């Protein structure tokens with residue numbers, strides 16, 4: 001279970017208007033535990049904790065990570081620092097897995113706009129591992145999901161899903177699967193009516209090249225979004241098909257359904273869904289991977305055909 005996933009907290013932050021501020025200035029005491037004179041913090045002119053609208057943690061103290069945003073002295077870019085909260089082995093291994101996967105992505109997909117770029121990595125004096133990477137302006141998808149159905153957003157949500165699919169086609173081309181796609185790990189914004197999507201949090205990622213040759217793999221997952229089979233078998237593209245199906249359904253239907261944790265039953269009984277779209281979603285979130293689309297691109301093709309049917313003649 002991804003302990004950090006708390007969409008309600010994100011949404012609450014927005015309702016209160018907190019989310020309007022890009023970064024939320026925290027009291028100085030929140031930064032007391034970092035040493036600004038040492039790496040990675042010494043490269044920044046200013047450092048702040050990531051605001052609650054982006055973290056999604058009800059309480060920073062219980063989070064698996066400490067997340068900071070710093071302004072890089074040389075490039076003036078905002079960068080994200082992700083630091084394990086404790087020196088425990090599991091936390092360290094998960095963040096090391098994220099670093100290894102992002103290194104491969106950065107090398108193989110150097111021009112991609114979908115994924116963070118690593119700027120630095122290392123260990124604090126106390127042994128905790130850290131990662132410094134791109135800080136994206138986009139907010140988690142969770143922030144744009146309502147509680148209930150929003151029929152007027154249907155086309156926007158389908159287009160967002162198609163953009164997520166494009167990102168995953170790139171990722172799967174490297175034989176890497178994300179495995180923990182949920183509305184907090186996908187960032188989203190609409191610019192000039194086009195969706196902009198970023199994929200973050202690669203701690204649970206499965207990289208065939210590394211993990212098939214014996215690197216230990218026991219990832220954090222998110223109930224209702226991570227594919228059910230991953231506790232028994234190595235993930236393949238169909239694990240992300242399940243997650244992106246569950247994410248799209250949450251976008252369409254709102255958060256209420258997510259409380260049940262089992263997308264298929266909710267999709268089956270949802271009378272708001274167009275039957276064609278319901279069949280597409282049911283195939284994506286089928287509990288058995290054999291019943292799902294074999295590749296994320298096949299899910300995208302079906303969605304694009306549906307979009308063309310309900311809104312013909314547009315070039316997305």
Ligand SMILES: Nc1ncnc2c1ncn2[C@@H]1O[C@H](COP(=O)(O)OP(=O)(O)O)[C@@H](O)[C@H]1O
Nearest residue numbers: 004054055065116134135136140184185200201
């Ligand atoms: N590169 C990034 N740019 C902007 N926000 C990010 C970035 N990476 C993570 N975040 C935000 O921080 C939250 C927590 O980071 P994440 O890597 O998902 O850690 P965790 O494993 O604690 O869930 C994300 O849900 C997202 O809102």
Ligand SMILES: [Mg+2]
Nearest residue numbers: 004184185201
């Ligand atoms: Mg996360």
